[in-house]
Amino acid sequence: MTFTPNFAHWRATVLHRPDSNTDKLIRQLRLLGFVVEITWAPPSADAIPDLLLVDADQGWDGLLPWQGADAAPCPLVAMLASEAPSRIAWALEQGAGAILAKPLNTSAVYPALVMASARYQERVETRERISYLEERLRLRPLVYTVVRLLVERGGMTEDEAYAVLRSSAMQQRLPLETIAASILAGTQPMPETG
Amino acid sequence: MALGQYGPMVLSLALSASWGCCFFGRSMRPAHKIGILYSTSGPYAAIGRDCRDGAEFALAQCSKVMPGLVEPIHVNPDANLNGYVEGALSMLRDMGCRHIIGTVTSAARKEIIPVVEKHDGLLWYTCPYEGFEANANVIYTGACPNQHLIPLFGYLLPRFGKRPYLAGANYIWGWEMNRLARELIATSGGEVAGERYLPIAETAVERLIADIEKLEPSFVLNNLIGPSSYVFLAKMHQLALRNPAFSPERCPVVSCDLTECELGQLGPEDGVGQLAAACYFDGLDGADNRAFRVSFAQAFGAERRVSSIFAATYAATSLCMEAIHGASTDDPLAVRQRLYSKTSQTILGPLRVDAETHHAALPFHLGRINREQGFDVIASLPAIAADPYLTARRVARRPQLRVVS
Numbered sequence: 001m002t003f004t005p006n007f008a009h010w011r012a013t014v015l016h017r018p019d020s021n022t023d024k025l026i027r028q029l030r031l032l033g034f035v036v037e038i039t040w041a042p043p044s045a046d047a048i049p050d051l052l053l054v055d056a057d058q059g060w061d062g063l064l065p066w067q068g069a070d071a072a073p074c075p076l077v078a079m080l081a082s083e084a085p086s087r088i089a090w091a092l093e094q095g096a097g098a099i100l101a102k103p104l105n106t107s108a109v110y111p112a113l114v115m116a117s118a119r120y121q122e123r124v125e126t127r128e129r130i131s132y133l134e135e136r137l138r139l140r141p142l143v144y145t146v147v148r149l150l151v152e153r154g155g156m157t158e159d160e161a162y163a164v165l166r167s168s169a170m171q172q173r174l175p176l177e178t179i180a181a182s183i184l185a186g187t188q189p190m191p192e193t194g
Numbered sequence: 195m196a197l198g199q200y201g202p203m204v205l206s207l208a209l210s211a212s213w214g215c216c217f218f219g220r221s222m223r224p225a226h227k228i229g230i231l232y233s234t235s236g237p238y239a240a241i242g243r244d245c246r247d248g249a250e251f252a253l254a255q256c257s258k259v260m261p262g263l264v265e266p267i268h269v270n271p272d273a274n275l276n277g278y279v280e281g282a283l284s285m286l287r288d289m290g291c292r293h294i295i296g297t298v299t300s301a302a303r304k305e306i307i308p309v310v311e312k313h314d315g316l317l318w319y320t321c322p323y324e325g326f327e328a329n330a331n332v333i334y335t336g337a338c339p340n341q342h343l344i345p346l347f348g349y350l351l352p353r354f355g356k357r358p359y360l361a362g363a364n365y366i367w368g369w370e371m372n373r374l375a376r377e378l379i380a381t382s383g384g385e386v387a388g389e390r391y392l393p394i395a396e397t398a399v400e401r402l403i404a405d406i407e408k409l410e411p412s413f414v415l416n417n418l419i420g421p422s423s424y425v426f427l428a429k430m431h432q433l434a435l436r437n438p439a440f441s442p443e444r445c446p447v448v449s450c451d452l453t454e455c456e457l458g459q460l461g462p463e464d465g466v467g468q469l470a471a472a473c474y475f476d477g478l479d480g481a482d483n484r485a486f487r488v489s490f491a492q493a494f495g496a497e498r499r500v501s502s503i504f505a506a507t508y509a510a511t512s513l514c515m516e517a518i519h520g521a522s523t524d525d526p527l528a529v530r531q532r533l534y535s536k537t538s539q540t541i542l543g544p545l546r547v548d549a550e551t552h553h554a555a556l557p558f559h560l561g562r563i564n565r566e567q568g569f570d571v572i573a574s575l576p577a578i579a580a581d582p583y584l585t586a587r588r589v590a591r592r593p594q595l596r597v598v599s
Contacts, residue, residue, distance in 0.1 A: 002376070002377060002380060003377055004584045006585055008585040008586065024330075027330075027550075028328075030550070031583065033586075106329065106330065107307075107327065107329065110326065
């Protein structure tokens with residue numbers, strides 16, 4: 001961990017009926033620099049805080065304005081007293097990155113928040129990586145088309161044609177698929193043989 | 195137990211400025227029991243003894259003006275983690291203590307906190323530690339990193355260079371201090387020359403010394419503890435004799451937990467010139483400190499020096515007793531409220547405990563080991579509010595050190 005996780009000026013919403021646990025939680029969150037709101041009403045999808053803590057004992061399907069773990073728009077911490085699998089499953093389905101056990105132990109708060117934020121960040125990066133790779137996969141036939149053209153017009157083998165295209169992509173620091181697409185669109189010339 | 199239950203007459207007597215009246219109040223009220231929980235034997239006995247003596251000295255002095263207010267209950271866990279839990283349990287459950295002044299290591303503190311919470315007691319922790327804690331059942335008068343490591347690096351990086359070597363014990367203190375040091379070095383645009391960890395109590399430091407000699411760092415951050423640290427300082431001294439590039443003037447070894455009480459464990463020349471950060475040094479100037487040293491010398495002899503952990507434990511114990519007296523009860527909630535409401539004059543200077551972090555604001559001093567087994571104070575900062583979770587670091591301005599010599 002290169003930099004100390006720092007929550008100064010983050011907005012947190014505690015989705016939980018106020019009780020002694022939330023009193024302790026809110027004190028600890030403020031100590032960590034959060035601006036805290038507590039409510040027991042479904043949050044609006046266009047007012048998502050920087051971090052959300054939810055009562056997983058009482059939470060119902062539809063409480064949170066998203067569907068499925070991957071759609072969670074911010075780090076989520078589940079507050080849980082129950083050990084019942086159905087409640088743990090609910091927390092997982094909402095995209096919780098950490099569990100805070102009730103009754104609350106204040107020393108568990110910071111580690112849970114760091115864990116949930118890191119898991120959320122990881123999930124965002126994985127999602128971006130997957131959509132990038134999917135895009136490349138979608139454009140892969142264009143690469144093959146350009147390789148065929150190079151073979152037919154330049155008299156190269158497939159391996160040579162691929163190497164030429166690849167070196168052109170590396171020189172321009174762009175993905176192979178992007179180069180292939182712009183060659184086929186006519187916005188850049190067919191690469192010359194090495 | 196509470197003074198108040200005996201009615202307003204006793205209360206007003208005890209609160210009156212004339213302490214002679216207290217005889218009456220004392221006779222009617224049993225003393226509040228205060229647990230003193232330090233290992234005065236085992237590998238870190240020197241530190242435990244200084245803490246215990248600081249608490250005892252405060253108790254003895256307070257009993258002169260508040261006779262019969264408190265009665266200490268001593269337990270020596272002999273550096274055994276279970277011993278700490280058993281000691282804390284017996285104090286809180288069986289002996290009627292609501293307050294424990296105790297623990298040196300983070301491991302021992304973490305071990306007894308659940309016991310203190312369960313019995314709704316208050317733990318007074320007085321040693322420097324690695325931060326990232328702010329328990330409602332603990333009062334912290336030991337420094338956390340924004341009160342030791344951060345100002346220390348603020349002083350060292352511009353003066354000695356941005357390529358330090360990090361040495362640490364395989365323990366939370368070494369790991370977390372070095373993690374933060376890496377962050378501070380990266381933020382300043384420097385680089386870590388090298389980093390090495392030794393098992394706790396390991397005294398084979400040859401590879402560590404060879405590493406440092408090869409890498410020629412700007413300075414060495416020493417987060418070794420106890421015997422490892424003493425041997426390391428001795429070997430660094432030998433290295434400096436062999437190669438002046440490693441003399442303390444050019445490549446100092448700096449610590450955040452080395453105090454006067456451990457200098458006696460070093461050879462007479464071993465530590466001379468090396469640096470340490472603390473919230474107090476025996477060698478501090480000022481009339482208050484001179485007067486304190488006179489009374490200290492009467493109690494402990496002219497040879498012994500006051501360490502920051504003695505001073506911090508002395509200050510915490512005094513604050514505890516003043517707050518119990520002021521609140522007329524040892525109820526931890528009342529004591530905490532009393533404590534948060536005012537700034538107290540202490541041996542560490544004017545001292546305020548923050549109601550949110552439960553930490554004391556503490557001054558920062560940088561000391562250089564001299565030939566008299568003490569420290570010369572070479573730089574100081576006035577009291578810094580504790581920021582145990584380092585939430586303010588990204589917006590905080592770098593503090594400017596006032597060089598005093």
